[in-house]
Amino acid sequence: MKKKLIIVESPTKSRTLAGFLGDEYQILATMGHIRDLPKSRLGVDVDHDFKPEYVLMAKKEEAIQKIQQEAKKAMEVILATDSDREGEAIAWHTAQILRKIPNSKFQIPNFLSRITFHEITKAAIEKALNQPGKINKQLVNAQQARRVLDRLVGYKLSPLLWRKIRRGLSAGRVQSVTVRLIVDREREIEKFKPEEYWEIWAQLSAAVHPGGVNDILAKLVKINDKKADLKTGIQTKKVVSELKKANYQVEKIEKKEIFQNPSPPFITSTLQQKAAQTLYFSGKRTMRAAQSLYEKGLITYHRTDSVVLSKQAMAKIRRYINSTYGEKYLPEKPRFYKTKSKLA
Incomplete structure (x- = not known):
């Protein structure tokens, strides 16, 4: 009996989906990305709208062949990779490879569909299967633009670093900007002139009720109604000496209810x-x-x-x-x- 073929990017995800779905589905994994820019050359045609040149990735032949073989026998192929840029790109590359099969049924409308979901639960999967869509080309373009930029910056600037500084260094779309931010911050730190300051804390005991004693940790915040601004150890020792002679009393006790809102869900x-x-x-x-x-x-x-x-x-x-x-x-x-x- 022909089955519906679902393609995901990882074996773990494949096993989880298999636990929700029946025998009418077969689930295979691409094992991550299946095509990328070549490692040995730029792989970007800068004279023709920066068109990327994609090649099959090493050690992915077996996974691709398995997908092609089972796709030929399937009654329908469903791309169920993650819904972000990288997942959409994997779905698009998989579709491109399948559509190159000679005299293939992948040219038939709706034979190849795309589903997305944001949680891997039975309800979410069933809802996605009932609402199939198409590959989001804008998301694919966004991923391709980032990949092309990565390649252009890395391939063009890294050799400059080798010549000017030393071999083995690399430049990148993100890392080079991050290094600049770190350098700027380090220069600000170097300009900072540290100032000495002191704080005084006292461990006090207060009889709050008959037979009971409460320990209170108190910080000196004011001296003669002015902010305590202690710059040297000598100045601080003089203040401590005066404080040791003083008597203390609790001026007032305030009780407050504090309401703390729970944090929002993680992003x-x-x-x-x-x-x-x-x-x-x-x-x-x-x-x-x-x-x-x-x-x-x-x-x-x-x-x-x-x-x-x-x-x-x-x-x-x-x-x-x-x-x-x-x-x-x-x-x-x-x-x-x-x-x-x-x-x-």
């Missing part, structure tokens, strides 16, 4: 920042872990600037809070956040 940048602060992860390690979690259906898509959650996801979260922690911890109404970036 790519805040996920990387939090992982760096708490787990000391590099950006690369964070994204690798997030990709693995996404492909296993454990998180929504992680390359995003949007904090918006679907109503279905919000309902699922509320059910989880209620069943796991109890109604006490469930807000009356769900909290929705707005995305600040216009490009999200």
Whole structure:
């Protein structure tokens, strides 16, 4: 029996999808990108609108041959790579290779379709399969433009660094600008003139009720109603000497209720920042872990600037809070956040 062939980019994602779908589907992985610019030459025709020259990537022949063989037998081919620039490019390159098969049915409208989803759940996959679309050429063009710029900057500027500084250095569309920002910041740091300053803290004990003593850590903020501005150790020691002779009293006690709003859902940048602060992860390690979690259906898509959650996801979260922690911890109404970036 002919099956519908779904093409994704990784074996993990393939296995996760297979767990949701029935026997009518076959799922194969491209193992990442399948075509790229050649390594041995520029690969960009600068005289004809910077047209890129794509070649098959090394060690991808087996995956491509398998996809071609199974695609010929399939009743339909569905491209289900990630919905970002790189995923759209993989889908486009796969379609280009399939359409080159002689006398192929891939020229038939709707035989080759594109689906996208932002979470790997059964409901999301089924919804995407019921709403197939086409490859987003604008997203493909965006990926190609970035790739061409990477190649032009790297191939043209790196040899200049070899001649002017030393061999082995490389220039890049992103890294060269980043180096400039680092250099500018370092120059600002070098211009900074440090000033000596001192702070005074006191460990005090206060009897707040009969038989009870509370320790209070207090900071000196004012001297004679003026801001405490201590510039030297000698000056500070004189103040400490006077403070040791003084008597202290609690002037007033203020009680305040503090309301702290929960943080919005992670976007790519805040996920990387939090992982760096708490787990000391590099950006690369964070994204690798997030990709693995996404492909296993454990998180929504992680390359995003949007904090918006679907109503279905919000309902699922509320059910989880209620069943796991109890109604006490469930807000009356769900909290929705707005995305600040216009490009999200």
